[in-house]
Amino acid sequence: MKRFHVVLNAFSDDIEKQISEICGLTEYLLEDVKKGNTFIVGDGKMDEDDKHRLAEMAPTKSVIFVILKNLHTEMILDCLMETMCFGDVYLFGSSSFGQEMAIRLGKRSDGSSATGCQWAALSESIVYVKKQVYSNHMMATFCMENSPFCISAARGLEGAMPKAGKSEKEIKTIDKTKDQYPANLTNTIFEEKKPSGGLQTASFVLVGGRGVKNKAGADALARAAEGIHAEFGASRPVVMNAWAAMDKLIGVSGSMIHPKVCITAGVSGAAALYAGIEKSGFIIAINRDENAPIMRKADVVIVDDCQEVLRALQICMEKERADETQAD
Amino acid sequence: MDQISEEEWASDPANRIDTSYVKKILSCYDESGLEMMLKFSDESGDFGVPVQLDAVTIGRKMNENYLKTLYALGFTEATRIECEKEIQFWPEWTAGILSEFMNQTERYDLVVMGNRSADEENGKVPFLLAEELGWPCISQVVEIIPEDEAHVKVRYEVDNGYCTSVVQLPCILSIGDVPCSFLRVPTLKDRMQKGKKEIHRVKIEDLGISETFEGLQPDLSLVNLEVIDQSRPGVILDGMNAEEKAEKLYQTYLKGRVEL
Numbered sequence: 001m002k003r004f005h006v007v008l009n010a011f012s013d014d015i016e017k018q019i020s021e022i023c024g025l026t027e028y029l030l031e032d033v034k035k036g037n038t039f040i041v042g043d044g045k046m047d048e049d050d051k052h053r054l055a056e057m058a059p060t061k062s063v064i065f066v067i068l069k070n071l072h073t074e075m076i077l078d079c080l081m082e083t084m085c086f087g088d089v090y091l092f093g094s095s096s097f098g099q100e101m102a103i104r105l106g107k108r109s110d111g112s113s114a115t116g117c118q119w120a121a122l123s124e125s126i127v128y129v130k131k132q133v134y135s136n137h138m139m140a141t142f143c144m145e146n147s148p149f150c151i152s153a154a155r156g157l158e159g160a161m162p163k164a165g166k167s168e169k170e171i172k173t174i175d176k177t178k179d180q181y182p183a184n185l186t187n188t189i190f191e192e193k194k195p196s197g198g199l200q201t202a203s204f205v206l207v208g209g210r211g212v213k214n215k216a217g218a219d220a221l222a223r224a225a226e227g228i229h230a231e232f233g234a235s236r237p238v239v240m241n242a243w244a245a246m247d248k249l250i251g252v253s254g255s256m257i258h259p260k261v262c263i264t265a266g267v268s269g270a271a272a273l274y275a276g277i278e279k280s281g282f283i284i285a286i287n288r289d290e291n292a293p294i295m296r297k298a299d300v301v302i303v304d305d306c307q308e309v310l311r312a313l314q315i316c317m318e319k320e321r322a323d324e325t326q327a328d
Numbered sequence: 329m330d331q332i333s334e335e336e337w338a339s340d341p342a343n344r345i346d347t348s349y350v351k352k353i354l355s356c357y358d359e360s361g362l363e364m365m366l367k368f369s370d371e372s373g374d375f376g377v378p379v380q381l382d383a384v385t386i387g388r389k390m391n392e393n394y395l396k397t398l399y400a401l402g403f404t405e406a407t408r409i410e411c412e413k414e415i416q417f418w419p420e421w422t423a424g425i426l427s428e429f430m431n432q433t434e435r436y437d438l439v440v441m442g443n444r445s446a447d448e449e450n451g452k453v454p455f456l457l458a459e460e461l462g463w464p465c466i467s468q469v470v471e472i473i474p475e476d477e478a479h480v481k482v483r484y485e486v487d488n489g490y491c492t493s494v495v496q497l498p499c500i501l502s503i504g505d506v507p508c509s510f511l512r513v514p515t516l517k518d519r520m521q522k523g524k525k526e527i528h529r530v531k532i533e534d535l536g537i538s539e540t541f542e543g544l545q546p547d548l549s550l551v552n553l554e555v556i557d558q559s560r561p562g563v564i565l566d567g568m569n570a571e572e573k574a575e576k577l578y579q580t581y582l583k584g585r586v587e588l
Contacts, residue, residue, distance in 0.1 A: 012487035071486070074464075095487045096468050096504075103455040112547035115450050129548075132556065133417075135446045139556050142417070142548035184464050184496040192489040204586045229587060240356065242507045252449075253505050261585050271556075278558055282585065284577065290564075297558045300581055302565045302573050312574035313582075320578070321588040 002122065002147075003036035004029065004089040006059055007080070009097045010042030011071045016161070018093035019057055023159030025151065026091060028121040035060040036088060041076055043068060044177055055169040059162045065173045070188070071097065075176050077104055084109055084148060089120075089127060092152040099152045106150035113150040114142060120151055127151070136252065136271035156256030156279070193247065202231035203260045207250055207277060210237040211266020211287060211306060218243035220307055221265055227314035230263065235273045251276035265306035269294030286310070354394060357442025360509040361501075365440050366401060368472050368480075375474040380404045382436070386411050386425055392527050400514035400523040407528040409535070417448055418546040423456035428535040430461065437498040438480065443467055454502035466495060468504035 004026070008018050038058035044067055046054075055063040066079050080090070080101075090105060092098030099115045106113025118139075119130040127144045129151060144151075199205065206225040212218045218238055225232035234244040236251055250257060251273040262280035267273060269285070269292055277283065278297075285298035286306040295301045302309055354362070365381055372379045382405040383398045385391050395406035409429060415421055430436055444451040451467075458465035471483035475494055483492045485504055514523070532538075565580075567573035 009487065014487070096485070097487060099451055100455055100465075100467060103452050104459055106547065107456055107459040113452070114548055115452065128551070131449075133448060133553075135449070137556060139554045140417075140550060141552040143551050144548055146547065182464075184499065185466075185493045186496075188491050188493040190486075190489055190491050240505070240507050240509075246505065246507060249505070261582065274558060282581070283560060284581065296562050297560055298562055299560045300563050300565055300577070302577065304570050304573055308570035309574050309577075312571040313578060315571075316574050316578045317582075317588055320583075324588065 002087055002089060003034045003085065004060075004091060005036040006038040006091050007076075007098075007101055008038065008040045008054075008058075008093070009071070009095065010040050010046065010054060012095065012097070014095075015040075015054060015057065018095070018098070019059060020159050020161060021093050021153035021155075021157045022091045023059065023161065024157035025117055025120055025153040025159070027159060028119065029089070029127075033089060033122060035062075036085070037062045037064050037083070039064050039066055039080065041066045041068060041071070043070070051171060051173075052169075055171050057161070058169065062170045063172070065171070067173060067175045067177055069177050069181060072181055072185070073097075073100060073104065074182055075179065076101065077108060079174060079176065080105055081108060086111075087125075087147045088149075089122075090148055090150045092150070094153045094155040094157070102150040102152040106148070109148050109150075110146065111148040111150060112144040112146040113152075114144060115152045116154045117151050118154045118157060132275065136275045155252065156275075199231050199233050199248070199250065199255045199257055202257070204228075204230040205233055205250075205257055205259045205262045205277075205280070206230040206310070207233045207235065207262060207264045207267055207273070208238055208244070209235040209264060209267030209273070211268075212238060212243065213266075215241075215243040217266075217307070221310070224265075224307070224310040224314060228310065228317055230261075231259075233257065235267055235270070263310075264294055264298070265310060267294050268292050269297055352390065354511065355442045355445055357444065357503045359442075359511045360506040361440045361442055361503040362398065362401075363509045363511045364469075364472050364503065364506070366512060368474060369402070372474040375476065377474045377477055379474075382406070384409065384426070384429065386415075386422060388412050395527050396519075396523045397511075397514060399525045399527075400518040401512060402518075402522070405528060406525075407530060409530045409532065411532060417548060417550050419448065419450055419452035419456055420547055423453050423460055425532065425535060425537060426453075426457050427460035428537065429530065432535065439463075439498075439500045440469075440472070441500070441502060443502040443504055451502075454500055458500045461498075461500075463498050463500055464495070465500040465502060466493075467502040469501045470504055470506045472501060 008015055038060045040054055068075050092102045102113045114129045117129040117131045121128050127149045130141050133140045208221040212221055222232045233250040234248040238244050239249040252275050256276050258279035260281040262277050263284045265286045283298040284300045285294045286302045286309050290303045369379045369381055381403045383403050384407045386409040398406055441454050454465050466482055466484050468485035469482055473481040475481045479494050479496055482495050565573050565576055
């Protein structure tokens with residue numbers, strides 16, 4: 001019987017998200033597959049309390065910590081190849097680390113790899129995966145025939161976190177900090193990203209699209225978002241033209257959000273953006289073009305100038321607020 | 329891909345979407361990579377680092393239009409590896425072809441490529457090529473700066489920030505999301521003078537790969553394609569003007585859903 005293994009990146013601070021993505025991917029896979037190891041890759045700053053906390057979250061009983069000086073993919077690949085079992089399934093999160101590891105490990109082990117997968121299942125000796133293709137217009141089902149099978153999750157997947165079991169975790173540590181590291185990457189300076197202003201957790205979001213036309217239009221929309229107490233996000237054309245900051249990007253390359261309410265303004269409805277907002281509870285689209293694709297993908301549509309509608313909405317909400325305050 | 333109408337998103341029995349009529353454009357990642365290399369070449373003179381820019385594409389004769397543009401922009405050599413067949417969902421094949429080409433030409437120490445294509449979105453070719461060549465690969469690159477003849481300085485996005493590192497050549501750089509990195513436009517004079525330079529053509533068989541791909545198998549075999557149904561009710565909110573529509577929007581749909 002095949003086993004599955006999980007590889008997590010503890011250099012990043014989103015281990016819970018990585019585990020949730022992997023659990024969302026493998027809801028059907030894991031019924032027929034035995035549990036192998038969870039490899040947690042991190043640095044020497046992890047103390048025993050950190051290790052126990054992380055181990056408790058791991059989906060498998062056996063947890064192996066791989067301690068490195070820095071996030072060096074060759075060192076991690078060497079370590080995984082040493083413990084590799086052919087026929088097994090290796091699971092990674094959706095990040096660039098997860099994708100790179102899945103691809104390289106699949107190639108290096110003469111197995112196969114699939115990235116950005118939304119679903120995985122096992123039938124006899126074949127693993128089936130589903131992922132979005134053609135700019136997120138279609139869902140493709142593929143079969144992977146060569147093992148080991150290395151699969152990374154799609155962004156935005158959410159699965160049930162493993163229940164904390166009563167049985168003790170079996171924890172091992174592999175210390176690679178004293179090893180000789182390849183010297184092809186040196187003088188590395190790290191800059192931490194500014195937090196993306198709460199897009200991931202906001203319950204009300206306003207998303208601006210190419211219809212804002214320029215930086216002034218994007219700034220006006222950002223002010224409108226502030227006026228209606230919504231978080232501001234933007235589509236790829238807006239961000240790539242530097243009309244809004246990169247951390248405002250929504251879609252397959254940016255934030256995948258799930259607010260209660262999402263208003264899109266001047267957004268055409270391109271699949272890459274829509275993938276980032278499709279989990280919204282309620283979508284309102286404002287666009288001058290009644291034939292824009294977004295108009296068929298929203299709950300409510302307004303065919304009008306988005307700046308004018310949002311200005312009017314702000315006034316309306318301010319009046320409502322004033323009336324409520326007076327009534328109190 | 330967004331040029332294809334919703335009615336056309338119906339695959340044929342062989343599980344393929346016909347995109348032959350869709351206007352081809354450079355992927356935004358490839359475009360960023362090309363502009364970054366031109367900028368790198370512009371700056372390298374100040375560092376005393378000689379740079380030769382070459383471009384390679386695998387595909388049909390119509391792709392040569394882009395190569396002509398690159399000649400006009402100052403690229404030294406442009407090569408098309410001839411392939412009239414549309415190859416999809418087979419990144420191992422693409423990486424294998426590029427690897428054979430590079431092994432035969434033996435003159436490159438830096439490869440820059442976009443991190444993924446619009447149709448497959450697997451991001452595999454740069455890493456598979458790195459594995460074939462035994463070279464390191466840095467992904468999500470947003471800036472390339474000359475350092476010296478044996479190194480480049482690279483800024484790249486990681487999970488929680490950005491890193492800047494000095495990278496020893498040879499290496500592969502896979503380009504990520506780079507704001508404001510549109511490919512410059514050549515002048516008419518450059519198009520007339522340089523754009524007509526001969527494009528090198530290489531046959532796949534010359535790289536030791538069978539034209540009918542005998543003996544080669546992709547990692548993933550396509551089993552099924554389905555349209556993703558994302559439709560919602562799309563109730564149209566009418567009104568005489570923006571103010572009336574905004575009022576209706578708030579009173580009917582937002583009140584109780586959002587905080588004031």
